[in-house]
Amino acid sequence: MNHYIRKGFCILAAMALFLCLSCVPQSPPGNIVYGLGIKVTIDVIPQRIVSLAPSNTEIMFTLGLGDKVVGVTEYCDYPQATKTKPKVGGFSTVDIEKVVSFEPDLVLATQIQGKTVIPALEELGLTVVALTPSSSPEVLDNTTLVRKITGQNKQASELVCDLRARSEAVIDKTRTLSQDQMPRVFYITWHDQLMTAGAETLANDIISKAGGQNIASNISGDKTINLETVIYRDPQIIVASVGMGAGEDLPWQYVRSESRLKNIQALLNGKVYKIDGDLIHRPGLRIVEALEQMALFIHPELFN
Amino acid sequence: MALDLIKNTTMPETAVLYTIQWRSRIYAIVGLASLLVLTIIVTLAVGSTDIPFDTLYHVLLAKLPFIHVEPTWGSNIETIVFDIRLPRLLLAGMVGAALAVAGTTYQGLFRNPLADPYLIGVAQGAALGAVIGFMLPISWQASCIPLLAFIGAVSAVAVVYSIARVGKTLPMTTLILAGVALGAFIAAITSYLMIASGDRLHGIISWLLGTFSLTSWWQVAIVAPYIFIGTIVICLHARPLNVMQLDEEQAQQLGINVEQVKLILLGAATLITAAAVCFCGTIGFVGIIIPHAVRLIWGPDHRFLLPLATFAGAIFLILADTAARTMLAPTEIPIGVITAFLGAPFFLYLLRQRKRAIF
Numbered sequence: 001m002n003h004y005i006r007k008g009f010c011i012l013a014a015m016a017l018f019l020c021l022s023c024v025p026q027s028p029p030g031n032i033v034y035g036l037g038i039k040v041t042i043d044v045i046p047q048r049i050v051s052l053a054p055s056n057t058e059i060m061f062t063l064g065l066g067d068k069v070v071g072v073t074e075y076c077d078y079p080q081a082t083k084t085k086p087k088v089g090g091f092s093t094v095d096i097e098k099v100v101s102f103e104p105d106l107v108l109a110t111q112i113q114g115k116t117v118i119p120a121l122e123e124l125g126l127t128v129v130a131l132t133p134s135s136s137p138e139v140l141d142n143t144t145l146v147r148k149i150t151g152q153n154k155q156a157s158e159l160v161c162d163l164r165a166r167s168e169a170v171i172d173k174t175r176t177l178s179q180d181q182m183p184r185v186f187y188i189t190w191h192d193q194l195m196t197a198g199a200e201t202l203a204n205d206i207i208s209k210a211g212g213q214n215i216a217s218n219i220s221g222d223k224t225i226n227l228e229t230v231i232y233r234d235p236q237i238i239v240a241s242v243g244m245g246a247g248e249d250l251p252w253q254y255v256r257s258e259s260r261l262k263n264i265q266a267l268l269n270g271k272v273y274k275i276d277g278d279l280i281h282r283p284g285l286r287i288v289e290a291l292e293q294m295a296l297f298i299h300p301e302l303f304n
Numbered sequence: 305m306a307l308d309l310i311k312n313t314t315m316p317e318t319a320v321l322y323t324i325q326w327r328s329r330i331y332a333i334v335g336l337a338s339l340l341v342l343t344i345i346v347t348l349a350v351g352s353t354d355i356p357f358d359t360l361y362h363v364l365l366a367k368l369p370f371i372h373v374e375p376t377w378g379s380n381i382e383t384i385v386f387d388i389r390l391p392r393l394l395l396a397g398m399v400g401a402a403l404a405v406a407g408t409t410y411q412g413l414f415r416n417p418l419a420d421p422y423l424i425g426v427a428q429g430a431a432l433g434a435v436i437g438f439m440l441p442i443s444w445q446a447s448c449i450p451l452l453a454f455i456g457a458v459s460a461v462a463v464v465y466s467i468a469r470v471g472k473t474l475p476m477t478t479l480i481l482a483g484v485a486l487g488a489f490i491a492a493i494t495s496y497l498m499i500a501s502g503d504r505l506h507g508i509i510s511w512l513l514g515t516f517s518l519t520s521w522w523q524v525a526i527v528a529p530y531i532f533i534g535t536i537v538i539c540l541h542a543r544p545l546n547v548m549q550l551d552e553e554q555a556q557q558l559g560i561n562v563e564q565v566k567l568i569l570l571g572a573a574t575l576i577t578a579a580a581v582c583f584c585g586t587i588g589f590v591g592i593i594i595p596h597a598v599r600l601i602w603g604p605d606h607r608f609l610l611p612l613a614t615f616a617g618a619i620f621l622i623l624a625d626t627a628a629r630t631m632l633a634p635t636e637i638p639i640g641v642i643t644a645f646l647g648a649p650f651f652l653y654l655l656r657q658r659k660r661a662i663f
Contacts, residue, residue, distance in 0.1 A: 090502070192446060193510055193517055193636075219635050224510075227518065228384045229634035232353035248442045260387045260520070263379050 040129055045151040046106035050088060050099050052117065056108040056131060057082050058284030059143050063156045071102045078278065078286075096120050106149065133283035135205040136291060140164055143285060163288045167209070170295045173302050174211030183298055185212035186235035186266070189222065189277065191254035196225045202287065203241075203280050210294035211302070212237065231264060237298055238266040241277035249274055273297045329608040332601075336615035343619050344397065347626045348389050352633030355381060392519040395527065395583070396625040396639075397618035399516075400590055402531045402580040404617025406573040407591030408598075408610055409538050412545045413569055414476050420592035421577040424483025427586040428490040429460025430578065434511050434585070435497045438504045449511070450523075450582040457578035460490060465570065474566055513638030514585035516625050523583045534576035535614055541569055542606040549604075589643040590617055590624075593651045600654050620647070 050071035051057040057076040060069050066081055071088040086102065089095035094117045099107065104126065109118050111132035118128050129149065131142045140160055147156045174182075185207050189195045197203035198219035207214045215233040216225055240252035252274045255261060266272055275297075279290035296303045349360045359377055363385050366373040406421035414423070422428075433456025437449035464486050468479040498508055544565045548555045556562050581587070594617045595609070602612055621639075624646065628639045 190507075192507065193515060198635075216634070223635040224517065226352045226629060226634045226636060228388045229352045231380050231383055231388070234380060250442055260383050263383065 038130075040127060042106070042127060042149055044105065046104075046127075046149065048102065048104045049106045049108060049150075050102055050104040051076065052088070052094055052099075052107060052109040052113060053091065053131075053282075054078065054278075055133070055139075055282040055284040056110070056146075057085075058282060058286065059146055060108070062159065062285045063143070063147060063150070065146075065150055068150070070104060071099065078284075092116065096124070100124055100126070108146070131283070134200055134202065136167055136202065136209065136287050139202075139283045139285065139287050140167075142283070159285075163285060167288050167291055170291050170303075171209050174209065174295065174299065177211050177299075179213075182211055182213045183236040184215050184233060185237045185239060185298060186215050186230055186233075187239050187241070188251045188255060189241045189281075191251045194225050194227055194230065195222060197222050202283060206280060206287070206291050206294050207239075207298075209291055210298050212294070212298040227260065231260065234264050236265045236269070236271065238272045239294065239297055240272065240274050241280065242274045243276045243278060271297075325603070329602055329605075329612075333608065333611055333615070336612060336619070340397070340615050340619050340622075343622050344393055347393060347622055348385060350626055350630055351384070351389055352630060353384060355385070360385065387520065391521045391524045392516050392625065392629075393622055394524050395519045396516050396621045398524070398527055398531045399580040399584055399587065400594075400617040400619070400621025400624075401535065401614045402576040402617070403587065403591040403621070404594035404598075404613040405535050405538055405610060406577045406580075408595040408606070408613045409545070409569050409573040410591075411595055412549065412606055413566060413573075414480060415549065416480070417596070418592070419480075421573065421580075422487075422586065422588075422591065424479060425460035425464050425487045425490065426457045426574060426577045427581065428487040428494065430454070430457035430581045430586055431512060432456045432460075432490050432494045432497075435494050435501070435508055438501060438508050438511070439497065454578050454582040457581060458574060460486065461570070461574045473563060476566075510638055511585040513640040514587035514643075515628070515636065515638055516584050517629070517636050519583070527579050527583065530579035531576050534572045534579075537572045538569060538576075539610045539614075541565060542610050545569065545606045545610075585640070587621070587640050587643055589640070589647050590621055593647050594620055597651060597654055 047068055048070045049060065049065070049068050051060060051069055052073060054073065054076045057069065057072045058078055060066060061079050061081065066079075069082075069085060072082050072085045073094070074087050074090050076082045076085070086098075088098045088102070092113070094113070096117070099121060107121055107126050107128045109121075109128050109130045111130045114130060118130060121128050129145075131145070133139045133142050140163060143160050143163075147160065187197050187203050187207060189197060189203075196216040196219075198214070198216045198221055200220045201222060204214045204217055208217075215230070215235050216223075219225070238255050240249070240255055242249040242252055252272065255272050256267070261267055275290065275293055279286045279293070292303075345364075348364075349355060349357050355363075359381065362373050362375075363377060363382060365371050366375060367386070403421050407419070410419040410421060410423055411417060413419075430453040433452035433454070434449050436456075437445055437452040440448050461483075464479065464483045465474070467486070468474060468482040470478065498505060501508060544555070544560045547558055547560050548562065548565065550558075552562050577591075595613050598609055598612045598616050602608055621643070624642045625639055627646065628637045628642045631637055631642075
């Protein structure tokens with residue numbers, strides 16, 4: 001009996017060691033491949049990192065790497081600690097000179113900057129890694145990538161595992177739903193010129209994972225949408241993105257006050273909700289929070 | 305044939321031609337007016353959602369008094385037809401008419417083929433007003449942007465006017481130069497504010513390109529009086545405008561109070577342009593091309609040119625807006641893109657067909 005316990009313990013210890021070795025590298029990663037197959041060599045674990053997107057900043061801070069971040073963008077506002085970090089300009093208007101002056105050994109960019117900022121930085125000899133997330137699993141993959149590059153510890157790996165488990169828990173419940181159990185959802189991001197998120201956006205991914213059908217899934221990207229299309233597709237749930245800019249909830253107020261929308265199901269049944277736009281548009285780790293909130297809006301009966 | 309027949313009578317040749325031109329122009333006015341009505345009815349049936357024409361026909365019939373039609377459609381269809389498409393079509397039509405009439409007026413007043421409604425600062429003034437509106441707290445924007453755009457447009461022209469005035473007369477060349485210079489100055493301020501506006505840039509750019517996407521009845525109601533009254537005032541001054549195509553001095557000698565006519569026409573054209581752009585943004589191209597197209601086809605007499613341009617402008621902008629809302633449905637294209645993209649080739653075609661000096 002004792003023998004078996006000891007044997008089992010040994011196997012467990014071996015597995016734990018294997019896990020540690022496989023997903024927690026302590027040495028620099030060497031060659032890594034990111035995004036659209038671009039290879040970057042990283043020989044020393046980066047100590048001075050500039051983040052060129054709010055989502056990258058969030059990932060760094062969540063992984064406990066806040067003190068290695070030496071520069072962020074003007075839009076980086078989460079968590080609070082980022083507000084005191086030096087700024088390197090906006091998102092598409094990055095001040096290259098400023099980035100260089102911080103002497104970073106790694107710049108964390110995004111794929112959108114691929115044709116503009118990144119070549120300029122690489123020409124100056126900086127190491128740039130661009131993240132390309134368009135769905136919530138990719139966000140977690142990105143986090144794993146950042147963890148690898150920065151030689152991060154076990155705590156970070158647990159965090160990622162935990163987030164993965166939380167999003168799996170939601171998806172497990174919605175996976176088996178049939179088409180007519182999935183309500184039609186209109187996600188409104190702006191009201192003066194109706195804007196929504198179509199296919200290939202994080203919001204669309206979150207809506208379908210939360211068990212809803214995005215009424216704008218036949219258009220792709222963040223686009224304007226006809227008011228008549230919204231009325232015709234008669235959404236059962238409307239989720240308004242709030243907190244853009246000055247922390248306002250105008251899209252939500254618009255939906256509730258627009259007389260032409262008053263006969264659609266979402267308004268008849270009082271199913272108009274708000275979600276913090278930063279959770280859902282930034283491919284950071286709060287995306288899991290967004291998924292849980294969205295699931296609660298769409299299927300209160302499953303998640304309450 | 306018809307010409308030969310009339311020639312045999314005792315009328316002198318010029319009078320014959322005059323009669324024929326009169327008749328064909330009257331036909332043109334009636335024809336374009338009916339085409340406008342037809343355009344409205346047809347485009348009412350077109351949109352990102354499919355509404356079969358017979359359903360639309362029944363929905364329209366049901367609205368008429370004394371006709372009872374059993375509704376077989378959802379209330380959503382009614383909302384789409386009467387509260388989304390109809391006000392949008394009407395606003396687009398009015399704005400198109402206003403820009404075309406204002407363009408015709410400016411081209412006539414300045415005797416310059418390059419004149420358009422935006423020549424003396426209306427667009428730049430409106431844009432500055434709108435951009436300032438976009439900088440305000442978000443909850444004020446909806447009501448402030450149109451108001452500030454209107455104020456900006458009118459006051460820009462007022463400043464240009466007071467700069468250009470020499471004693472009691474208003475030299476047109478000075479007016480254009482003052483307008484262009486002040487326009488450039490205002491545009492510089494606007495560009496700076498746009499760069500400084502950060503995340504509101506998207507809204508500003510789509511305003512500048514123009515859109516009718518959220519038009520509702522109250523906007524139609526606000527804009528309509530300006531455009532109707534302004535257009536009628538301008539059309540009533542067609543005759544003096546014709547005479548002013550001669551030298552100003554000659555016009556004065558022929559008994560026209562040139563300075564007063566200038567003031568009335570400038571004022572009316574400015575007001576209708578300002579009303580046109582304040583809700584839907586500075587839509588380009590309509591105001592310069594429609595007057596020329598109409599002049600190419602039906603000649604330069606302002607008594608016909610003005611009403612014909614009104615209808616043609618309305619039809620053109622309704623069609624352009626229909627393209628804007630359906631080509632990439634359910635998303636929208638800014639209408640300024642459509643007016644230039646479809647309008648410019650059409651105009652070049654006309655230019656090539658007629659092959660004659662047009663101005």
